Amino acid sequence: MGLSRFSIAMEEDLLARFDNLVEQRGLGVNRSEAVRDLVRDALVESAWEDSTGEIVGTVTMVFDHHASDLSEKLDGVQHAHHDKIVSAMHVHLDAHNCLEVIVVRGASSDVRSIADSLLGTKGVKHGKLVMTTTGQHL
Ligand code: NI
Numbered sequence: 001m002g003l004s005r006f007s008i009a010m011e012e013d014l015l016a017r018f019d020n021l022v023e024q025r026g027l028g029v030n031r032s033e034a035v036r037d038l039v040r041d042a043l044v045e046s047a048w049e050d051s052t053g054e055i056v057g058t059v060t061m062v063f064d065h066h067a068s069d070l071s072e073k074l075d076g077v078q079h080a081h082h083d084k085i086v087s088a089m090h091v092h093l094d095a096h097n098c099l100e101v102i103v104v105r106g107a108s109s110d111v112r113s114i115a116d117s118l119l120g121t122k123g124v125k126h127g128k129l130v131m132t133t134t135g136q137h138l
Contacts, residue, residue: 008035044133051109056086056134059102059115061127066096070123077117078102084110097125105134 010018022034047053065071078085084106091099102118104111108131115129 040138043138047133048108048131051107053108054106054134055108055111055131057104057111057115057129057131059104059118059127059129060099061102061119061124062093062097062099063121063124064096065098067123070121071098073121074100074118074124077114077121081110081114084114 018034019031022029022031025034047055061074063070063074078088081104084104086103086105088100088102091101093099104114106114111131112129118124119127119129
């Protein structure tokens with residue numbers, strides 16, 4: 001894909017802070033690449049707001065598998081949405097604790113609602129949904 005050039009007017013102070021940010025990101029990153037990253041970020045975030053667009057999310061959670069039928073409940077949520085659960089990884093952290101990372105693909109509203117069901121299940125000690133993009137249209 002061809003590159004288009006355009007110039008940006010920006011306050012000196014803001015540009016200096018932006019350059020600092022670019023520098024923190026490390027070697028090989030220049031202003032142009034940093035601006036492209038910001039634009040892609042904004043596009044990905046706007047896709048999350050559009051409830052019809054397809055997105056990908058990972059749900060990470062830690063729970064005690066001894067807690068009353070918690071494993072069965074979490075499995076139940078996943079089976080109920082098997083068409084949107086791409087993959088699930090289970091790690092036995094120690095004698096009690098389990099880590100599960102679940103990849104969910106679908107409309108952002110569905111991904112959020114599946115994540116809420118999983119993370120809202122009583123007994124889940126910690127969890128987080130990270131939303132990203134399918135990579136299309138970027
Ligand atoms: Ni386990």
